[in-house]
Amino acid sequence: MPGLASPLNTRVQFLPTATLAALGLVFGLVMGLGAPLFTLDLTDRGYGAGMVAANSMMHAVGALAIAPFMPRLALRFGPKRAIFLALMGGATTLLLFPLSHSIWPWFPLRILLGAFCEVILVLSESWLNQITDNHARGRVMGLYSTLLSIGIALGPALLTLTGRQGNLPFWGTAAFLFLAGAAIMAPWMTSPPPVAPTQQRLLRYLWLAPIAIAATLLIAMLDGAATSFLALYAIQSGWTERAATLLLSIMLLGATFMQVPIGWISDRTNRRYLLITLGFLTCGGALLWPVAIHQPALAYPLLFVWDGAFASMYSVAMAAAGNRYRDGDLIAIYALCSLAWGIGSFTGPAISAAAMQASPHGLALFAATLCGLFALLPLVLKKSV
Template identity: 85%
Template sequence: MPGHATPLPSPIQMRPTLSLTCLGLVFGLVMGLGAPLFTLDLTEKGYGTAIVAANSMMHAVGALAIAPFMPRLAVRLGPQRAIFLALVGGGVTLLLFPFSASIWPWFPLRILLGAFCEVILVLSESWLNQITDNHARGRVMGLYSTLLSVGIAIGPALLSLTGRQGKLPFIGTAAILLLAAVLIRAPWMVSPPPAPPTQHRLRRYLLLAPIAITATLLIAMLDGAATSFLALYAMHSGWSEHAATLLLSVMLLGATAMQVPIGWVSDRTNRRTVMIVLSILACGGALLWPVALRHPALAYPLLFVWDGAFASMYSVAMAAAGNRYHDGDLVAIYALCSLAWGIGSFTGPAISAAAMQASPHGLALFAATLCGLFTLLPLFLKKSV
């Protein structure tokens, strides 16, 4: 209940929860290790940015293609079996890359890998949301997102340890997925019984969970925009390349450090109020970027807090959705969220690039506008939180 400190379950009771949050770390590791691996390998083979970008897009194509079938897949196989098969399929797919005589098989293979990764992400997060009590849901979803971010950050470091030459990095990444497949089949990993969604058409969930789906779209758009262009924006404002890169790292660290504490606050208070406050902070913080970039002592803490508040909007929104919806309905909402993420990932960087061409502070105005518009949803759609 809001306002009351309810303890988390014992470690034994939390085994499934801890195992599923670890899947967030695994997913992040694979993404963080795989993306630079493919990019650098293709570049070394002499292919230009067009081929590299096209190959990278295949991952999103696979994710978008599988998303509409996710509720049916969850009902037919159950989340545990579906995630297990996706982990094994992803591991086998990774092992096929270094044995390709040319790079052209890499395109369908990356579509497959994107589909497998999407199954892992959507079904593990929806499973975790279902088995978590409402009094702890904000913290647990925040922890999942935090571990995913940590995995993405650690991935490139692991690549530097394995080296990029030969088959070892592919084998190492595949081994991570196969080890996770063993974990998901552990005796304590009892998944909720599969249940079909109550709505026959996926698009009807747009009206049932507009805040969770819109939050996903917003996060995807601004995450892609900020990670792609924040350093460039800082450099245009007079920062050195080293300082601008460090600013981006500090910003991403904020998302890693603040999601669990903010999730704890949302567990003890009203999640609608928390979302309104977070979106106002994100809007106001983005409006301060032009001023803060003139003063590095202000820019570093501002971007740290901004990304912590901004990224937490997603975990709080999904915790609220998990409190209202269950079983097949929750899987359907996550499937729509994955579609929203794909759309946001495609459109965010393109729109922000156009905004930066239109105005020197176009990135800040773009971020503030989106966050300000999102604030209207929890303000007026009270029944959706």
């Protein structure tokens, strides 16, 4: 019946989109709950900051190790089956942590968990990007990133409900992954057929999608730098510890609330021009930090808007990549973005720490420099967006 075709079609398209977007929320919850859980558990066992940091780095090691093999995994198993296996593997890995009374098995387990999480993130986001029409891609990718951010923020709150003692936090986190596994295998979740990338070497995509990869590198570098040092920057500028922590929270709320509206704008404008605008806007905003940091009434709204515009550069860039590339090529781009994220996460905090030692406003100058350089990329590389 013609009258029923349109609503049914809409529903069929809505269910996979909603399921994959919800997967971003679940992934964020696992990450937000797991990070403090591991840190506090190791601290309770008497290990110092060095051992905690070394164990935390294993997650990044696992993500970096699996990234080059992502296109091959997607081609071998298909996105749906690969995500399901990663969800089951991640849940099983979490159940193994409390069984060990020694710290050493936690290192390979964190590597495994990092690898499984990276498969979930890359393949779910690339799958969502592929099945979304271009006229809605910016909003949908912004929604995915927003739900992921909300999940990360809710994770520590859930930890306070489960408590840190005993096995319940590990079991609860594993339960989220098992539930997500059931959802991903639902009959309406029909994944795109696996298609091999057109380029045999992964690094070739650095020249094919430089804007998306550069956006990932930028976000990773400044995200790690800002979350690590913004509060310290405010304290050194005369803020109390409580006010500085609130400033960081307000900044992160900007990324939560502004990505969908900016995604809506990207669906109705030229994404290249929007990326240039966001790049120069965030560059100018960072240059205002040294002035705003001495005026809280200006600092709070400035950091809120700045982080919203800054975080949106990634979702807009990936929406542009999804419009140009499909199937195995898009998965390969996401895999290369994973490598860029790992590199940025390692280098961003280190460079920003050196910048803060060189100048009282080194963090602001570092952020402005990176955002300004990024704005030049879509300005110069006209055919890459």
